[in-house]
Amino acid sequence: MPRLARKFFARDTRLVARELLGQILVHLGHDGVRRSGRIVETEAYVGPDDAASHARSGPDGRARLMWGRAGVAYVYLIYGLHHCFNVVTERDGFPGAVLVRALEPLDDTERANGPALVCRALRIDRGCNAVDLTESVRLFIEDAPRVADTRVRMGPRIGVDYAGDWAVHPWRLWIADSEHVSRRSRTGSGYNPAMLG
DNA sequence: TGCCGGATCCTG
């Protein structure tokens, strides 16, 4: 199965977040086991002014990878015990990334309906940080059929209430009929992008 | 150098 190439990621972050739905995230662990899952929920973090984004700490800060080459993994530790997996987007010099929030489990993978559970299920940790997904043989995203617009929902990002006006942007995207999205996406409302005026 | 708070999850 072909993997997603750099030009897929080097676009508007919200578009990448939308088109990542349905694609297959694959990690070959140190134990040689292939673990994978279909991406069913994402969030977009875009631009230098997004108050919810780690990119706010600047091009030399914690999330400097977000300012760099699209298609690279940005993995960080949160709350001292969990990992979150992102893919860098946009052109060089403009920060952006998509957080993978939930997977439908495929090969040797346990439930992954939350960003930290995604990393736990696929054994992704900071050893995966800065890996180029377009070149790595152990961490990449396979190109799977595109999900129809009618199945997509969008709503505000989770856990970023501190970000003021930026918290209300509907930059969380998920597959409406998936059993494997996070609790908030399964029970929350959300709306269809096609219904936008 | 010290402190604060977080793109979370689980248990009670």
Added chain:
DNA sequence: AGGATCCGGCAA
């Protein structure tokens, strides 16, 4: 509702 538990950023 609260605890677990580490690290980067910012204030002093």
